Amino acid sequence: MTSATAAHPGRWVLTFVCRDQPGIVHAVSGAIVQARGNILESQQFSSDDTGRFFMRLELETDVPRADIVAVLEPVIGRFEMAWQLDEAGRPKRTLVLVSTAAHTLNDLLFRRRSGQLPVEIPLVLSNHGALRDLAEFYGTPFESLPVVDADSKAAFEQRVLDAVAEHDIELVVLARYMQILSPELCEKLRGRIINIHHSFLPGFKGANPYKQAHARGVKLIGATAHFVTSDLDEGPIIEQNVVRVDHSRTATELVSIGQDEESRTLRQAVTWFAQDRVLLDGARTIIFR
Amino acid sequence: MTSATAAHPGRWVLTFVCRDQPGIVHAVSGAIVQARGNILESQQFSSDDTGRFFMRLELETDVPRADIVAVLEPVIGRFEMAWQLDEAGRPKRTLVLVSTAAHTLNDLLFRRRSGQLPVEIPLVLSNHGALRDLAEFYGTPFESLPVVDADSKAAFEQRVLDAVAEHDIELVVLARYMQILSPELCEKLRGRIINIHHSFLPGFKGANPYKQAHARGVKLIGATAHFVTSDLDEGPIIEQNVVRVDHSRTATELVSIGQDEESRTLRQAVTWFAQDRVLLDGARTIIFR
Amino acid sequence: MTSATAAHPGRWVLTFVCRDQPGIVHAVSGAIVQARGNILESQQFSSDDTGRFFMRLELETDVPRADIVAVLEPVIGRFEMAWQLDEAGRPKRTLVLVSTAAHTLNDLLFRRRSGQLPVEIPLVLSNHGALRDLAEFYGTPFESLPVVDADSKAAFEQRVLDAVAEHDIELVVLARYMQILSPELCEKLRGRIINIHHSFLPGFKGANPYKQAHARGVKLIGATAHFVTSDLDEGPIIEQNVVRVDHSRTATELVSIGQDEESRTLRQAVTWFAQDRVLLDGARTIIFR
Amino acid sequence: MTSATAAHPGRWVLTFVCRDQPGIVHAVSGAIVQARGNILESQQFSSDDTGRFFMRLELETDVPRADIVAVLEPVIGRFEMAWQLDEAGRPKRTLVLVSTAAHTLNDLLFRRRSGQLPVEIPLVLSNHGALRDLAEFYGTPFESLPVVDADSKAAFEQRVLDAVAEHDIELVVLARYMQILSPELCEKLRGRIINIHHSFLPGFKGANPYKQAHARGVKLIGATAHFVTSDLDEGPIIEQNVVRVDHSRTATELVSIGQDEESRTLRQAVTWFAQDRVLLDGARTIIFR
The missing domain is CATH 3.30.70.260 (ACT domain)
Structure with a gap:
């Protein structure tokens, strides 16, 4: 300071x-x-x-x-x-968890470098190695630890907690991290983990929301940034956006179309959090925009 | 013709x-x-x-x-x-069912008189008398039949079927008609009943969707026009719209804010249906806009 | 009070x-x-x-x-x-000026009767008789005075000023009133006249904005509610909305498509004004939503 | 092929x-x-x-x-x-011109590598060196040639024409390239240059559109992708998007807020062009989405 x-x-x-x-x-x-x-x-x-x-x-x-x-x-x-x-404006120390999807990480790192996202990111942690190049291009340390069974999952989560302690982390961002966190981890970091879910919650919780959206024939698809709780995809909502689609889009095309909304929705939620604009009121959030 | x-x-x-x-x-x-x-x-x-x-x-x-x-x-x-x-352009013969909420009926009747909605409405049928004045101002016949128990509900539905036969009805519109239709009626008029549901389906099915939306703390509320099937709020979706809200809105305010989306979404679905732009592909709709 | x-x-x-x-x-x-x-x-x-x-x-x-x-x-x-x-909540005394287009007046009157628009409307004044029925259906006094030359225009404007005095008018709404007000009237009622312009200002000022929009091939059309000044379509902007269109729409279809945006944009501006949420900061407005 | x-x-x-x-x-x-x-x-x-x-x-x-x-x-x-x-799906050979703003180039290169943008980019050409790293991270050749006077401008434009010939370029994209092209170049590449302008055209043509937008107090800011003609910012419009802003945003903040719309609007226009979905009808475009 x-x-x-x-x-x-x-x-x-x-x-x-x-x-x-x-x-x-x-x-x-x-x-x-x-x-x-x-x-x-x-x-x-x-x-x-x-x-x-x-x-x-x-x-x-x-x-x-x-x-x-x-x-x-x-x-x-x-x-x-x-x-x-x-x-005011002090960058919040942020740990980003990713798997293989690059778009939200790319957006966060690009915006941070442009000076538009008030966070510092001492570490990107992943269960895959795929996004190492991207992180390193933006000068961000990257570690990967495979998660394949209960033991490796426990080890990954311990690494999260260690990194939180080591870097005095204020915010953990799940940038399309495709593993479910244990209830214990959710509890320990309560109010400090933001996830981006690739649907307009509460519609299409859980896996493959774009496939669900296609099957249901919705005319808008969306993305939801929310705090993570032990209740999957039920945590307090911070931000949501939607985009129009029509009958001609396959489930695969929805995945591609939705990327913009995921990126902008997550970035918005992280920005507001970093600016101390997000307060919790029970199961709801107050957003002082 | x-x-x-x-x-x-x-x-x-x-x-x-x-x-x-x-x-x-x-x-x-x-x-x-x-x-x-x-x-x-x-x-x-x-x-x-x-x-x-x-x-x-x-x-x-x-x-x-x-x-x-x-x-x-x-x-x-x-x-x-x-x-x-x-x-092309032939107005479809449309029966409108309403209860007490005026906004979607007002929108349909106003747009029809302006020549922007290609339907004719030989009858508005209601389980209340509240909207008689509005219908009659637009020169549209109005009937009300109370629905208070199983018998009166059966009588109402028989009146629907009679009116469909009598006026050679091609489309039945539930313009915030607050009764659940019997599976038999849904089946008889399959693919010919359009309902407006006051949420972004599949979120918040059933009663009081704005109250549900408030409790869940969503950041966008919506409306969904869909074909009615015997599976409540699960019929093929024709059109959806959303509008942004924030934490400061009460459930009651959401009701008022959502009216525009309900009106425009229903009107759009009715217009497309009347222009033969809506085709059914299993549980999904093809919309040739 | x-x-x-x-x-x-x-x-x-x-x-x-x-x-x-x-x-x-x-x-x-x-x-x-x-x-x-x-x-x-x-x-x-x-x-x-x-x-x-x-x-x-x-x-x-x-x-x-x-x-x-x-x-x-x-x-x-x-x-x-x-x-x-x-x-708080006291309805502002509002004079509405109209010509022949009904949609914004219909929206204002319907919303007022539903209790959603905090204004009272002691008079609708028009240069045509076309909307008399609509006003009277909503129990609103209506007067028409033809405007065909300089003299009748001066008489009309004098009637406006008299009505403002007589009803202690706080807000004058031009609900698609198709006459240009004199600089003198604009000056006398400065900060108290809201107009709805049927384009996304500052694009397409003046007459026939939808025709201009069609000719220019824009992909979104819009509406702008603004305070009236003697500088045509240049007054401080209160609210704007747009809607997507494509190449297949004729200028005539744009007129119809744009009605929703005009109605909701004007209604929003009137609501904010009536709730004392609109303040002037030079050529710009502060909107405390 | x-x-x-x-x-x-x-x-x-x-x-x-x-x-x-x-x-x-x-x-x-x-x-x-x-x-x-x-x-x-x-x-x-x-x-x-x-x-x-x-x-x-x-x-x-x-x-x-x-x-x-x-x-x-x-x-x-x-x-x-x-x-x-x-x-179908053949990537169009695309030359990208940039200056110092990175966001639209970053978006194009990221989307291309993700397989979502059907173009190949044999060269990024700039009047500055600032974006070399970004281009090279994505494996894209980059050249810079300063433009400081009439001669260097002519040399730059000759390099454009040479690159077009050398790489058999089908599309030239001005990704926030901040120089005005000569009428001769516009004419030679007629119908093959797409520019992203950082306003909702026809509002705020020319320099500093966000500053103009702030001064005028608009409530939505936008971006416009259009074909370049010798008539500045007057070429046929391909795509437009807007985003809501309020009185509290400075002109500098508008610049940052508008980046998303610029990136998505340009990317959309380039995608449609590359898919042969953009046809010219006089001063207007037909977009077969």
């Missing part, structure tokens, strides 16, 4: 959740005034379903982080907030 | 289905040349799933219908075609 | 614009706390182009309007705000 | 244009029957604007190309057709 100086004020993202009640915005904005902060962006949501209040603020100030926290602490205590304060 | 004269050549729509094999297009186009016809529009599709060949042709000729049929008959026989030849 | 009581707290929309500077949010939220208010929705925007700060708040309180204003006044004065405080 | 054998029948694409008149389809399909061909796909269009008839057919036959041509020749002569018969 860079430290703010008077000459270069820092920009921060504050997000928090607490029970909905009067006075929250005033208390928080008061603390920000105390921290000589200016609010640049602000979004809030009161959930009727859970009675909770969600807020995301971007602020600019020339005081250091510790001073911001000091003035926030009484407010945090009073409202019993779950909160986070992060430097 | 108007009869074609040399001065006013008739325009016809020919659709047919047969086993896929070489020579079909040449044989059909030969018959059309014989009938002094000019092909104005032509679409075809070979189904890999079922091995069948589908074609839709619009043609112009100054010979009467009987003469067209006469030259087509040998071709029809040779290729064992299921076929249909109809005057 | 209804008055709030302790048992039935009032819901209010506060919008304001001022020079961007630190402390605004805190000062405003402090006043709201003083007024025993709870902030239900909040959006803000700092314009880099003009250096101005825009905010919209929805709040709930059991104190009357005068008390809210009293606590706000020092803040308003300190920051030199242009501001507005209105009861 | 591969030669068809009885065991491996060839698949061909026939496209032609002629004056619209009766009997064309029958004559062509008769020739195809003579060539032992089976029609797999067929599309046609009669242009009211120009009185011309356009057709594209995909057919399968086990006779060699010369035999197909032999049976077609009388038909071609009789109807005075401009025609083309190409092997």
Whole structure:
């Protein structure tokens, strides 16, 4: 992290959740005034379903982080907030898991290099070697570990956990990683794994969604980025997109047509996560776009 | 039907289905040349799933219908075609079933009066009286028959069948008609009933799809027009549309937001059906747009 | 307006614009706390182009309007705000001008009756009589005054101004009203007239945009709702939508295809205006969706 | 080209244009029957604007190309057709011109390597060296020649013409090539140069369209793939897409947001061209999707 100086004020993202009640915005904005902060962006949501209040603020100030926290602490205590304060634009440390399909990885790496995706990727981990060249072209370390049985699967998942610890990983992205994660891994990384599913959920869960879509004769196919839970393809949805198809498309053509939606949907979800725009409200997500 | 004269050549729509094999297009186009016809529009599709060949042709000729049929008959026989030849633009006789929601009926009636929907509607039939005024404003006969138990439901369905016979109905439209039709009625009118379901099928079948969509936290809601079969919300899909929503929308707001998609999706399906652009290929539809 | 009581707290929309500077949010939220208010929705925007700060708040309180204003006044004065405080959901008094095309009027009236459009329409004014039946079916007063020359045009515009005064009109909607308003009228009602233009502006300004679109061979046609200024089709854009077309569509078919986009685009713009979600930032609009 | 054998029948694409008149389809399909061909796909269009008839057919036959041509020749002569018969799926030889923006080139090269873009790219030619690495990662020859004045521009354009001759180029793609081609070059390669313009034409022609779009406050930004003519940004449009933006986006953010639409729009246009699905009808294109 860079430290703010008077000459270069820092920009921060504050997000928090607490029970909905009067006075929250005033208390928080008061603390920000105390921290000589200016609010640049602000979004809030009161959930009727859970009675909770969600807020995301971007602020600019020339005081250091510790001073911001000091003035926030009484407010945090009073409202019993779950909160986070992060430097705006700081790239989130991201581990990407892949198998053999290249399109979503290519999109993530290309956009990251273009400076459009606020993540750093210390490692791409795969159960195949196929995407090594692509990762390395973008200067990203790549490891592959075959997953062929229960033992090798356990070893792969242990490698995931080790990599998470080693690189202080904040986000794990399943970029068309074609293995189901164990419930234990899902639980340990709860709220930190994003998957791209190649259908418009909740339609066509599980394997071969394009084949299912073809058989059902849908007129739009889609992609869904969601948090991974131990309940397959049932985790909270972050983003979805669809594209029109017609009767003349084979299941194989749907696979190709859907790639754009998969790539853009996953990239969008990762971007929002990295910008602290995704908050969890039970089984649903709040997206402060 | 108007009869074609040399001065006013008739325009016809020919659709047919047969086993896929070489020579079909040449044989059909030969018959059309014989009938002094000019092909104005032509679409075809070979189904890999079922091995069948589908074609839709619009043609112009100054010979009467009987003469067209006469030259087509040998071709029809040779290729064992299921076929249909109809005057282009002839409004299809349509029975509309409604309950209390007005938006899809309003859209159909408004578009029909504007000359944009090629149907005539000799009757709107409802299990409530709520939409009488709307139907009558558009000069459309309206009847209501309460459906409260098995007997009244049977009576309603008998009235549907009677109306179909009486008005020589070609299409029955369920414009947010909130009763499930009996398997017998579905069977009798197979391929002639179009329903609008207020979700993006196959997600959220059955009752209260917007409530289901809200609970699941989807980021797009949709509407699906499909043929009705005895398998609820599982009939062949004709058209689908979606619209973006976010976390801040209540289930009630989704109901309102979805109305546009329901109206346009149903209207599109009815239009295509009325233009003989919808053909059945097993559980899927061929749409010759 | 209804008055709030302790048992039935009032819901209010506060919008304001001022020079961007630190402390605004805190000062405003402090006043709201003083007024025993709870902030239900909040959006803000700092314009880099003009250096101005825009905010919209929805709040709930059991104190009357005068008390809210009293606590706000020092803040308003300190920051030199242009501001507005209105009861949330209060229907805006709207004058609709039409010619002969029915689709946007039909959509507005249908949605208003369904309770989905927060306006009241004391008068529909037209230069033709064609839409009288439609207006009257929805219980809306209708007047027509022919516009055939400079004198009758001046008389029509005077009738507009009289109606605005008489009904205390807050918004004038040109629902496919096919006359160009005089610069004087545009100026007098600046920021209060919304037009629907049947193209994706800035493409195809002026007359016959669908014909222009056909000639140019565009692959998407669109609609644009914008504020009217004396500079034809150049006023600030509020909302735009497009729909895909292909080479086979005639200019006449484009007219029909575009109706949906015109209706939904105009309705969306009117809804946002009526909910105080549209603010002006020079030649651009801020939309707090 | 591969030669068809009885065991491996060839698949061909026939496209032609002629004056619209009766009997064309029958004559062509008769020739195809003579060539032992089976029609797999067929599309046609009669242009009211120009009185011309356009057709594209995909057919399968086990006779060699010369035999197909032999049976077609009388038909071609009789109807005075401009025609083309190409092997289906044959990759078109494509020269890509770029400057420094990587996204459209990356998309084309990635899709080509995935087997989804039916082109071969013997050369990427640039006025900068910036994209050499990217081209070479995908195994594509890359040359750069600076363009700084009239002479170097002439030299660059001569290199284009030489490369076209040397590699028997069928299509030149301007993948965000930021120089205006001379009228002479446009004329020599008429109907064979596709450009991607980063706006929804005809809005925002010329330089800095995203800056123009921001200033005008449009609510959707877009991309347009079109044939290049000597009339800047006025050539026949092949494909267009748009994406929604709001007031909070800076002109710089629009540049980033628009990249997806540019990439997909250009790729779509190139794919259709390579599949012989794009025909010219005066200033408009016929797209047989």
